[in-house]
Amino acid sequence: MQQIRDKxxxxxxxxxxxxxxxxxxxxxxxxxxxxxxxxPEQVEELIFDKTCTHNLTKYLLNRRGKKTGIVVKPxxxxxxxxxxxxxxxxxxxxxxxxxxxxxxxxxxxxxxxEEKQARCQYCHQHTPVVYDFLVGxxxxxxxxxxxxxxxxxxxxxxxxxxxxAFWTEHFDRCCRCYACRQVCPGCYCTECFVDxxxxxxxxIRIAPEENRIWHTIRAxxxxxxxxxxxxxxxxCPMNIPLSLLNRKLVKEVDELFGFQAGLNEExxxxxxxxxxxxxxxxxx
Amino acid sequence: MTQVISKSDLMVWLGRLSESHTLIAPVNDAEITxxxxxxxxxxxxxxxxxxxxxxxxxxFPPTETLFSVERKDGQVELVPAEKxxxxxxxxxxxxxxxxxxxxxxxxxxxxxxxxxxxHRDKTILIGLSCREAHPECFCTSMGTAxxxxxxxxxxxxxxxxxxxxxxxxxxGKAILPQDLLKESDVTPPSPPSLSTVSVEGIEDAMLRxxxxxxxxxxxxxxxxxxxxxxxxxxCYCFDVRDxxxxxxxxxxxxxxxxxxxxxxxxxxxxxxxxxxGPHLRQRFSHKLLYFPREFGSAxxxxxxxxxxxxxVNIDIREVIAxxxxxxxxxxx
Numbered sequence: 001m002q003q004i005r006d007k008x009x010x011x012x013x014x015x016x017x018x019x020x021x022x023x024x025x026x027x028x029x030x031x032x033x034x035x036x037x038x039x040p041e042q043v044e045e046l047i048f049d050k051t052c053t054h055n056l057t058k059y060l061l062n063r064r065g066k067k068t069g070i071v072v073k074p075x076x077x078x079x080x081x082x083x084x085x086x087x088x089x090x091x092x093x094x095x096x097x098x099x100x101x102x103x104x105x106x107x108x109x110x111x112x113x114e115e116k117q118a119r120c121q122y123c124h125q126h127t128p129v130v131y132d133f134l135v136g137x138x139x140x141x142x143x144x145x146x147x148x149x150x151x152x153x154x155x156x157x158x159x160x161x162x163x164x165a166f167w168t169e170h171f172d173r174c175c176r177c178y179a180c181r182q183v184c185p186g187c188y189c190t191e192c193f194v195d196x197x198x199x200x201x202x203x204i205r206i207a208p209e210e211n212r213i214w215h216t217i218r219a220x221x222x223x224x225x226x227x228x229x230x231x232x233x234x235x236c237p238m239n240i241p242l243s244l245l246n247r248k249l250v251k252e253v254d255e256l257f258g259f260q261a262g263l264n265e266e267x268x269x270x271x272x273x274x275x276x277x278x279x280x281x282x283x284x
Numbered sequence: 285m286t287q288v289i290s291k292s293d294l295m296v297w298l299g300r301l302s303e304s305h306t307l308i309a310p311v312n313d314a315e316i317t318x319x320x321x322x323x324x325x326x327x328x329x330x331x332x333x334x335x336x337x338x339x340x341x342x343x344f345p346p347t348e349t350l351f352s353v354e355r356k357d358g359q360v361e362l363v364p365a366e367k368x369x370x371x372x373x374x375x376x377x378x379x380x381x382x383x384x385x386x387x388x389x390x391x392x393x394x395x396x397x398x399x400x401x402x403h404r405d406k407t408i409l410i411g412l413s414c415r416e417a418h419p420e421c422f423c424t425s426m427g428t429a430x431x432x433x434x435x436x437x438x439x440x441x442x443x444x445x446x447x448x449x450x451x452x453x454x455x456g457k458a459i460l461p462q463d464l465l466k467e468s469d470v471t472p473p474s475p476p477s478l479s480t481v482s483v484e485g486i487e488d489a490m491l492r493x494x495x496x497x498x499x500x501x502x503x504x505x506x507x508x509x510x511x512x513x514x515x516x517x518x519c520y521c522f523d524v525r526d527x528x529x530x531x532x533x534x535x536x537x538x539x540x541x542x543x544x545x546x547x548x549x550x551x552x553x554x555x556x557x558x559x560x561g562p563h564l565r566q567r568f569s570h571k572l573l574y575f576p577r578e579f580g581s582a583x584x585x586x587x588x589x590x591x592x593x594x595x596v597n598i599d600i601r602e603v604i605a606x607x608x609x610x611x612x613x614x615x616x
Binding site: 026027028031033034035036038054058059062109110170173175176177178179181182183192195203204205206207231234235237238239240 | 313314315316318336337346347418419420501504505507508509510511513514515523525527536538539540541544545546560591592593595596597599601602
C-alpha cells in the first residue's frame with residue numbers, strides 16, 4: 001500500500017502524470033471505491049486490499065490526451081491491453097502501477113465477504129500482463145491450466161427450453177439501468193446500439209423482449225474482448241448472472257481461436273481481424 | 285388501547301385481500317426482494333429489510349402503455365390504456381410511502397397525469413414500520429421516520445406476538461378485518477436510530493457552488509449509469525416513444541434518467557449539460573434545489589438505496605455535507 005502511495009506521490013510531484021486513479025475507502029468504512037488523486041498531499045488516502053474489486057481502466061477512456069497513472073490488478077491489466085490494441089488509449093499517456101494479486105473478495109455495501117470471488121478461484125494470472133511499476137512479489141506463475149468453464153458447462157447441459165426459461169427469468173428482472181455497460185471497459189461506443197434511434201435497434205421498453213436483445217447483443221459485442229473483470233455482474237442490482245453469458249463467449253472464442261482477450265497488446269482479437277487462412281465455410 | 289393482529293391472522297387478512305384485490309407484496313427472487321403480484325400469501329417475504337426497487341414501480345412503472353391507436357373499418361380509433369386493477373400494496377416502508385407522496389407533487393399537479401392518478405386512486409397502501417435501521421438509512425433527515433404513518437392508508441408495526449394495526453385514512457379503515465383484530469395494551473417498540481445528515485441551508489449551498497470544480501471531481505468517479513435514479517423512490521424522469529406493432533400504434537412511457545447519455549441532447553446534437561460534471565450536478569440540483577423550490581421539500585426520502593447500490597459509492601449524504609462545507613460565493 002505504501003509503495004502505491006510513494007509511487008503516486010513521485011508521479012504527481014514530478015508531473016509525469018496529472019492524476020493517479022487508485023482506490024480509496026468507501027463511506028461504509030469497510031469497502032473501497034475508485035479514488036482520483038490530483039495532489040501529492042492526497043496520496044495518503046490511497047489504499048489497496050482484498051476489497052479493491054473495481055476495474056479502474058474504464059476511467060482511462062475519459063482521460064484521453066491526459067497523462068494518467070492507474071492502479072491495476074492482473075485482470076484489469078488485460079483490459080488495458082484490449083484498449084491499447086483497439087487504439088482507444090495511448091501507451092505513453094498511461095503510467096501503470098501493477099499490483100500482484102491473489103484474488104479479491106465479494107463485496108457489497110457495508111459487507112466484505114470471506115471467500116475469494118468465483119472468478120478469482122479459477123484465475124491463474126497473479127501478475128499484471130502490462131505495467132510500468134510492479135507492487136508485490138510476483139509469484140512463480142503456475143503453468144497455464146485449462147480454463148475452468150464448469151459454470152458455463154452447467155448451463156450448456158440444459159435443454160434449449162430450459163436455457164430459455166433460465167434467461168427469460170433473469171432478463172425479466174432487468175431494469176435497464178445500464179450499469180453493466182457503464183462500468184465495462186469494453187463498452188465505449190460513441191453511440192451504443194441500444195441508444196440509437198435511426199435505425200431503431202432496441203426500443204425504450206423495459207420489458208423481457210427488449211431486455212433479452214440488450215443482453216444478448218452486448219455479450220456478442222464483447223466476444224473475444226471481455227477480459228473477465230466481472231464488473232458487470234458485480235454492479236447489477238438485479239443479480240443477473242452476466243458472467244455466465246460472458247464466460248460462454250470467452251469459451252467459444254477460446255475453443256475456436258485459442259484466444260483469450262488482453263493477454264498481450266499486439267494480438268488482434270479474432271472477431272476484429274480476418275486472415276486468409278481462416279476457413280470461410282462456404283462450399284465445403 | 286391499540287388494535288393488534290396476530291401473525292397468522294395477518295396472513296388470513298392478506299389472503300382475503302388477495303381475493304378482493306390485486307395483492308402486491310415483497311417477494312424474494314434471486315437473493316433480492318421486489319414488490320410483486322402475489323397469489324399465494326406464503327410467497328410474501330416478511331423478514332425483508334427493504335426492497336431493491338421501491339414501491340414506485342407500481343405507480344410509475346418501468347414501462348407502460350399510455351394509449352394505443354388502432355385502425356378499424358377505415359377509421360382511426362384511440363384506445364385508452366388498459367383498466368387498472370383495484371390493488372393493495374403490502375409492506376411499504378415509511379421511506380417508500382414518502383416517495384409516493386413526493387411523486388404526487390409533479391404527477392398530480394394540475395393538469396394531473398391521468399394514468400398516474402388512476403394508479404393512485406386504485407391502490408391502498410399497507411405500510412410496515414421498520415424495526416431495524418441499516419447503515420445507509422437516513423430517513424429522519426428527510427422528514428419521515430421508521431414508524432411514520434403519514435403517507436400510508438394502514439400502518440402495521442411489529443410487536444412480540446403480531447402487529448399493531450393503525451388505520452390512517454378512511455380507505456385504510458374500510459379494509460380492516462374487524463373480526464381478526466384484538467384490543468391490546470402493548471406499546472410500540474421504540475424506533476431504531478439511524479444515520480443523519482443536516483440539510484439545513486442546502487438550497488443556498490447548492491446555488492453557491494453551482495460552478496464549483498467539486499462536481500467535475502465527483503463525476504470523475506461516477507459511471508453515469510441510471511441505477512441511482514431507478515432505485516430512487518422519488519426520481520421520476522421518463523421518455524415517451526411511439527411503437528408501430530403491425531399497424532397498432534402504442535404510445536409508451538419508460539423510465540429514463542438525467543445520467544443517461546443524450547438526456548439533454550436536443551436537435552442538432554447540442555447538449556446544454558454537456559460534460560460529466562454538469563450531468564451529475566443535475567441529479568443533486570434537482571433533488572436538493574429545484575424540487576424543493578417547486579414543491580416544498582427535497583426529492584429524497586433517505587431510503588439509502590442509491591447509497592447501497594452505487595457501484596462507485598457516490599453517497600448522497602457525503603455530497604450534502606461536502607456541498608455545505610464548500611466555500612462558494614453567496615447564492616441569490
